[in-house]
Amino acid sequence: MAHFESHFPLKNTRTHEVCGASAYAFAYALAGQVCGANGGAALWVREAWHGTQINPVGGAAYLDPSQLLIAQAPRHIDVLASTEEALRSGHVAVVIAELTQPIGLTEGRRLQLAAQEGNATGLCILPEGMGNNAAQTRWHCTPVYDEGNTAEDSTLQNWKLIKNKSGTLAAWTVKWNAQTRRISVVSPTAQR
């Protein structure tokens, strides 16, 4: 099985995609691990009409909310434009874009080039089954019921790598380690 450490944190200078019920947790974990290490800022671009509100109090375990900026774009095209601009500027370490519509190969490729130019990591949060071929990797994340564990703050999740441009596909069961502020892989034997 491929090493988890070689895939996460995600490859810098590329744009990645994530879908599934735990996509927010994945985005937070990525931003927390990247920005926590180098002290950079993360930008979260989303459309202004979203009813779901990001809760910085809950996310504080992952990423210090002072490192997070939110951009509320009026339209989908502005989300893409802002993401590209932010990736290219090189002043933010991670750009998270919440997309609601499929994007074409041109847009996907532009995001890749922007990430390369700005030395940043891009992450698109997508609805399920709406991937783009230009993405470096695509992840499907779902929460898992932690039966054996009695801890109240369990964050057990299943992260499946469902597209990888440079490697094989794999799946891991992971959880967030609040002490070290890192994602740690739970070995399958420990599950039983």
Added chain:
Amino acid sequence: MRKRVASVWFPRLPSDRVLRARTREAANSDRPFALVQHAKNTDRIYCLNQAAEAQGLHRGMGLSDARAYCPELSSAAANPQEDARFLQSLARWSKRYCPWVGVDGRDGLVLNITGSVHLFGGEAEMLDDMRHRLARAGLNGRIAAADTRGAAWARTHYARKPDADITALPVAALRLDEKTDTALQRLGLRKISDLLALPRTTIARRFGPNVMLRLDQAMGTQDETITPIGEAPHYAVRMTLPEPIGLSADVMAGTKRLLDQLCDKLKRQAMGARRLQLTMRRVDQGAQQIELRLAAPMRDAMRILPLFDRGIRTVDAGFGIDQLRLEATQVENLADAQITAATAARPDGLEDLITRLGNRIGLENIQRFLPADSHIPERSFQIVPAAYSTATGSWSTLRPRPLCLFPPEPIAASGTRPPAQFRWRRMSLTTGRATGPERIAPEWWLPDDNWRSGVRDYWKVDTTQGRRLWLFYTPQNPNWFVQGEFP
């Protein structure tokens, strides 16, 4: 040349300001009107018009008392800041009479008219012109001129006629405080001439140097300065071109020259631009404007110039542009900062990025979170524009909180414990483990429609399907809702 000073006093400036903004019939001068200020738990009259004064009302009177005396009294709220601004604009207006105009207290102007009276055909004509124009503007003004500022003040405030002899005026006309005035009157010194008749040393010994200073200033033996109102700095530069230009590189080069000039000006005043407006006039007299809103006050031309790039590319030059005008429409204080080895590098790049994004989607839409002191989940943080705030405060969580919140979504369930099975968003979910309850009471001091249903018992429910949801039960109005999701 003999120095001449004119003093203008507006006895009813606040009420005149409000009344002149109204229509003619509403501002009918024989209807009583008063401005009211709320102070020490009661509404008191702040300023009133002549008709109200004729009814026996006076300043400082309670509004309810005034209503009892005069039931047809109409009133409005006083706004001292607006009055001060109005007085400033009056001072600017009176620069038409002389260049040296100062503001005198809250309701007066003082003009150094030395050497400018001949432009109006004499001093009396000038003051008449002033009176005429003020009356036409609906302002009660008392105007007098004298050789000193003190004498002019005494004439406007205490004399019946503008050219009265000031020695015949009461001692209060010397701009003395109330305590000294009362003490002088008790001694029988009612007029300024009484004061002049006494030996100087006895007055100074008894009342301190202030009385003699005011007396000397009024009589002209002691000089008194007039502080003129400063000319507000104007942050605009322009450039007219001999030949029209059309290439965006040329426009950028022109903008760079203007920016250099403007930034020099801003640096001299220790200001930073927050909003810039570039106007390009074309040869066909059309004009195009680009507005740039900056995420932080800035005066660094090399940093601002690239931010104009996107706007300039969208401009239609037509047959060419022959005039450029750059104006800082909004400026903020920006003091010079000491740069030392210990100074952390400021995230200049991030501010530039916020500016660029803000010019696309609106500067208010780039936001950051600030902690707020509340147990209510929706109010435990604030969302503020990143350009107008700094990240401060500490985040603490006593209990686990969900990663995302949504408006409460009702689920079909009953009982005070979380249901074993429930449907949410068309998913059938089974409760595996429920943690709680955590009771959160509404903040009664803030009206909030979402919390009308009373206290909430929050439960963290781990479903066997995987989703970890934040449910709450409202015991006072039995219902179950889902409000958030944990990672």
